[in-house]
Amino acid sequence: MTTSAFRLAILSGVLALWEIAARAGNPLLYVPPSAVLPSLVNLVALRSYPDLLEHVLLTAREIAVAYALAVAGGVGVGCALGGHRVLGRAYAPMLAALYAVPAVVWYPSLMLFFGLDAASKIAFGFLLGFFPITLAVLAGTRQVNPHLVTVARSFGASPLAVFAKVLLPGMLFTLVGGLRTGLALAVIGVIVGEVLGAKAGMGTLINHAYGLFRTADYVALVLVTLVLIVTSDVLASLVERRARRWTT
Amino acid sequence: MTVADAELIRIDGVAKRYRTASGVVDALGDVSLAVPEGQFCTIIGPSGCGKSTLLGMLAGLVGPDGGRVLIEGQPVTGPDPRRVATVFQDPGLFPWRTALENVEFGLELQGADRGRRRAVATELLGPLGLRGFAEKYPRELSGGMKQRVAIGRALAIDTKILLMDEPFGALDEQTRMLMGEWLLDIWRRTNKTVIFVTHSLHEALALSTRVVVMTARPGRIKSVLELPLGYPRAMESPELVTLRAKLWSEIRDESLRAMSES
Ligand SMILES: Nc1ncnc2c1ncn2[C@@H]1O[C@H](COP(=O)(O)OP(=O)(O)OP(=O)(O)O)[C@@H](O)[C@H]1O
Ligand SMILES: [Mg+2]
Numbered sequence: 001m002t003t004s005a006f007r008l009a010i011l012s013g014v015l016a017l018w019e020i021a022a023r024a025g026n027p028l029l030y031v032p033p034s035a036v037l038p039s040l041v042n043l044v045a046l047r048s049y050p051d052l053l054e055h056v057l058l059t060a061r062e063i064a065v066a067y068a069l070a071v072a073g074g075v076g077v078g079c080a081l082g083g084h085r086v087l088g089r090a091y092a093p094m095l096a097a098l099y100a101v102p103a104v105v106w107y108p109s110l111m112l113f114f115g116l117d118a119a120s121k122i123a124f125g126f127l128l129g130f131f132p133i134t135l136a137v138l139a140g141t142r143q144v145n146p147h148l149v150t151v152a153r154s155f156g157a158s159p160l161a162v163f164a165k166v167l168l169p170g171m172l173f174t175l176v177g178g179l180r181t182g183l184a185l186a187v188i189g190v191i192v193g194e195v196l197g198a199k200a201g202m203g204t205l206i207n208h209a210y211g212l213f214r215t216a217d218y219v220a221l222v223l224v225t226l227v228l229i230v231t232s233d234v235l236a237s238l239v240e241r242r243a244r245r246w247t248t
Numbered sequence: 249m250t251v252a253d254a255e256l257i258r259i260d261g262v263a264k265r266y267r268t269a270s271g272v273v274d275a276l277g278d279v280s281l282a283v284p285e286g287q288f289c290t291i292i293g294p295s296g297c298g299k300s301t302l303l304g305m306l307a308g309l310v311g312p313d314g315g316r317v318l319i320e321g322q323p324v325t326g327p328d329p330r331r332v333a334t335v336f337q338d339p340g341l342f343p344w345r346t347a348l349e350n351v352e353f354g355l356e357l358q359g360a361d362r363g364r365r366r367a368v369a370t371e372l373l374g375p376l377g378l379r380g381f382a383e384k385y386p387r388e389l390s391g392g393m394k395q396r397v398a399i400g401r402a403l404a405i406d407t408k409i410l411l412m413d414e415p416f417g418a419l420d421e422q423t424r425m426l427m428g429e430w431l432l433d434i435w436r437r438t439n440k441t442v443i444f445v446t447h448s449l450h451e452a453l454a455l456s457t458r459v460v461v462m463t464a465r466p467g468r469i470k471s472v473l474e475l476p477l478g479y480p481r482a483m484e485s486p487e488l489v490t491l492r493a494k495l496w497s498e499i500r501d502e503s504l505r506a507m508s509e510s
Binding site: 145154 | 329340342
């Protein structure tokens with residue numbers, strides 16, 4: 001059996017089980033796939049939520065901004081800590097400790113600080129994406145053979161040239177892994193932020209449908225969100241594969 | 249010739265002490281040496297006597313603890329790739345660059361355009377015996393090939409001074425002799441000043457105009473042997489056989505000392 005045939009079989013199996021289990025329970029809480037399908041069609045046809053596209057775009061924009069900030073901050077802080085021995089020794093353990101704290105605990109204070117609009121979602125997505133990127137850059141700078149930096153300096157490389165021609169290619173392998181994890185976490189941050197409290201965005205719609213017991217709509221919305229997330233991850237994995245082929 | 253041109257390199261009472269977590273190492277103690285332009289000056293001495301450290305000072309990568317290093321009368325304060333190129337003991341090739349791209353590295357930093365970089369690097373690969381390996385990555389090259397790429401990378405920026413730290417150390421003896429002949433040829437055509445570190449008596453006697461023997465750590469200069477002989481040298485000639493015996497007796501004592509101390 002080919003992989004895709006195998007996947008199809010598993011998927012149909014799961015859907016069948018879901019259908020059977022859902023029909024046995026309370027139809028308000030348990031929706032069978034057969035009920036989700038019409039909801040999904042209504043959703044995509046912009047009948048149940050006519051402004052769906054705006055919400056999708058808002059969420060995508062929040063993710064893009066949060067991720068861009070996380071990359072810039074993570075690469076900057078990671079390089080500073082990795083390149084500067086004293087700074088690294090002082091702050092790297094703190095960073096690792098902060099990363100271990102479940103990030104949701106910060107969210108209430110972010111909402112207080114940034115309000116209910118996009119800013120708090122962006123801040124939360126940034127917060128989640130920032131740590132894995134910083135730690136990957138930090139690990140990456142330590143992975144680069146210091147002799148290569150010496151060699152580059154002997155050929156007259158400025159600090160910027162050392163970064164671009166030695167550090168960056170030397171840590172690319174580790175960096176792309178961190179960038180991918182960072183993206184996944186930034187996406188989670190933004191969507192969780194929206195679910196926990198927002199005026200617009202996919203998370204808000206999900207929360208709304210769920211709150212009104214429109215369970216079939218809720219599942220359909222989750223599926224659309226899932227497509228958004230999977231698309232971003234597929235893109236990231238393509239970039240990652242290309243980068244890995246280039247470095248090794 | 250004025251005194252100023254005669255002394256391209258002047259090393260004046262330099263010393264180096266490394267402080268590490270595990271203790272203090274006196275690597276070099278009070279070394280003074282003047283090298284006129286155009287010399288092929290070989291440094292030979294027991295392992296750990298500070299030869300690489302001394303080259304590092306000339307390259308502007310290691311700061312001396314005492315004394316000073318002058319090139320063309322100016323104190324060395326940092327790397328100066330317009331005057332000094334280095335072949336390191338550990339070749340230190342960039343793993344993400346092909347052999348050709350590694351050779352191009354210095355020219356790229358100097359902003360040379362792509363066409364010229366390619367041309368210079370390609371021309372160097374031939375005599376280095378790497379013509380068919382231009383597109384290979386370091387991990388696909390043997391140890392000796394890597395070392396030859398590193399030599400090409402240093403030659404590509406065509407400097408007045410060439411520092412070579414055991415450049416043929418990873419080569420088999422036949423290749424070593426051929427590479428020595430090739431280096432001599434370049435040196436004689438270009439009037440470069442070569443500072444060359446080796447552990448091979450044969451190489452020192454076949455190539456150098458001057459051999460500097462260093463003591464065991466902390467390295468000092470034990471003696472300097474001038475070799476005002478032509479090329480190619482008949483290594484079996486009575487003159488060279490005598491010189492070889494003399495050099496060996498100097499180095500033997502120091503190597504014995506270094507071994508008994510470590
Ligand atoms: N960066 C460093 N930190 C601490 N100690 C060092 C450092 N570099 C060299 N040393 C020590 O200084 C001494 C001289 O080292 P160096 O590499 O200059 O010797 P060398 O003459 O080149 O030896 P070899 O012939 O084995 O290459 C050695 O004892 C070495 O352990
Ligand atoms: Mg050495």
